[in-house]
Amino acid sequence: MSSRKETPKITKTKDGKLVSWRHPGGKLLRVGPDSLTDSELIAILIGSGVPGKSAESIANELLSRFQSFRGLANQQLEKFKEIKGLKTVKVVRIAAAFEIAKRIVNQVLKEREK
Secondary structure (H helix, E strand, O other): OOOOOOOOEEEEOOOOOEEEEOOHHHHHHHHOHHHOOHHHHHHHHHOOOEOOEOHHHHHHHHHHHHOOHHHHHOOOHHHHOOOOOOOHHHHHHHHHHHHHHHHHHHHHHHHHHO
16 A cells, blocks of 8 residues: 655635645635535545545546436446445445435425425
8 A cells, every 4th residue: 555645736715825735625624615626525525545546536537437416326336336446435425425415405395395
């Protein structure tokens, strides 16, 4: 397993300050959740990559294969395991996040019906 650290990335905050981060979780903390791309959000769920493939790279492959969050949400979990770096625990995290999102949407729709 590699002990190589990811190269820091630089981002501007809304007030123009420059901040650096190595993982999207750091960007979320420093700049805010709305500053993250879809793949960065998924990378946070994935947590860590595998030798030769970062969590962000795995997330990019997921989005490339399934096109969007909606495309991801409509897949059987076994399809995710076809991607190098995604095993059961990481797939379960992603599935749980989509289930939470689905429940939020259902709650909002029920509230609108009232």
